[in-house]
Amino acid sequence: MTAMIKAHEIQGVIALENSFNRVGLDHVVLVKVATAGVVTRLMGGSREEVINALSNAWIDGQSLRTYRHAPNTGSRKSWAAGDATSRGVRLALIALKGEMGYPSALTARTWGFYDVLFRGNEFKFQRPYGSYVMENILFKISFPAEFHAQTAVECALQLHPRVKDRLEQIEKIEITTQESAIRIIDKKGPLYNPADRDHCIQYMTAIGLIFGELTAAHYEDSVAADPRIDVLRDKMTCIENPQYSRDYLDPSKRSISNAIQIFFKDGTSTERVEVEYPIGHRRRRKEGIPLLVKKFETNLARRFPAKQQKAVLDVFLDNRKLVGIPVNEFVDMFVI
Template sequence: MSSHISNVRPAPDQVIVDIANYVSDYQINSDEAFDTARNCLMDTLGCGFEALDYPACTKLLGPVIAGTVVPNGAKVPGTSYQLDPILAAFNIGAMIRWLDFNDTWLAAEWGHPSDNLGGILAVADYISRKNLSEGKAPLTIKDVLTAMIKAHEIQGVLALENSFNRVGLDHVILVKIASTAVVTKLLGGNKEDIINAVSNAFVDGQSLRTYRHSPNTGSRKSWAAGDATSRAVRLAWMTLQGEMGYPSALTAKTWGFYDVLFKGNAFKFQRPYGSYVMEQVLFKISFPAEFHAQTAVECAIQLNAQVGSKLQTMEQIAAIDKIVITTHESAIRIIDKTGPLDNPADRDHCIQYMAAIGLLKG
């Protein structure tokens, strides 16, 4: 009995081919993009260093087996750890994202493109140390900045018109896709390798947003991006050992990403890949709070100058009838909460808490 299902492998999905072509062939010529990437690198490292003051973060860092040091391994900035690049990517990625202070991209899908630095820095450092041990030239900072610009672009352009949160998926899927593409290139992969690695990233299990929303908000949101960029390094590494890819990972009927996880819809694109995202990315300079609460916190801090002196005792605070916040749908869906706040992740994703702190403390 014939199933009439063709077993002829199709050409790779064009979405994946476009990513591979961009990473392999596109030349970044934008001074603005490189200058922003340099500032982004410093800002992101600063976010990571600050996270080292928090035991909740540092307890997750280091080798799986205490005392392990990997020859020519990647250094974890601010620590004594020298790890394999897969684990180093998790360590660096978790540090970067822990406090929710690094850069932001807002579109149909939001996210933090500098999360990709977990994989980029780990792999670049490993390659450089290995090259030096073999008498070869290390990578340069320009190589790192170029990888950053391209990772930002892949994540940001995919996010412009495609809402992953609307189907329950966390935005760290875009970190996995972008990191996989640029890390495969850094490791010496060619265009075919990038296609294979990115296809594996799409068929991977993808993170749900459960840990970002009431009543389950928790600390996983602080290490989810580290997990994604670390997974990207692993997939790139496996690909360069000869592991195969899956050409219609997105479009395969019934079993592809679109049918299984995207309600049968294909990705939409507003613009080709270039350097737009790095040039336009947002930094949390004024108010290091969840970005949908930025304006609420700004207003609360300004109002503190007017009412802060009247909010010095519990009796004065209890006299407040109500506080009205007018905001947008995304903020209400993500950070509008009532009831007890159980952990730091709960608090920094609660617009009521953030506004209250601004009103009380300025």
């Protein structure tokens, strides 16, 4: 548990004030760095060996965000973090075998990470390392959607009963959102595959308005061929609300706000529906946790026999058992 908290805290606290996507790098570099450091320590590494592993993680070639954005959005975004984790473990193992580190991996002029990949800027830190990230973790509960669009989909589902029989009468749809959503998932034009579609706020919103739900199946070609989707996408405009952008970065809020209003050809409109926090947010834990448990149960049922499902649930729903179970026994629970 301590190692999990450390791994989340390292990558999360660095990410709070340092935007890797603005320089074209995928954030999984932080997954690799956190893994390298924490795994080295887990395996008995000394302070020097941890530093050696970390320095090698920073000087590795880093993943570009190419596969997360049009026109190259693809399935690599589904395995990029796992790939980064495996590399972090590899760097930990060689550090434990005596592989040297590089003292100025970040700061070396011309050749260090800052100059080569971060436009010469040094990292900034908002807070010391503690447990902030784990305490504020966002669970993806309700929809298989990129996080900046979670609340937009929730708005769309609220509007679905009002518009489902009037889709052809819609003149325009206004999506009010944060700067990050506009930069990352505001997409026009063709969407080429499921990975492209689940990173398009207009596509996800259209699905919610048309079908009143959003599942993984809605990203497949068979659904995407529905002409109503692109008709609605073409009528959507994304508008930044500066307050949404500020609240998104505010450490006391970390909201991910979206609002949707639909205007019809006869001059009427829906109310403006706004959702500030997705259901997986810390501020919605009371309603979110029961749904999270249900999602866990559903996915266990897809993979394991009933007896094994119950054994896993008994451990996960009892904090004393979960904290006390040896790692090897924990892993054995998931073997079929």
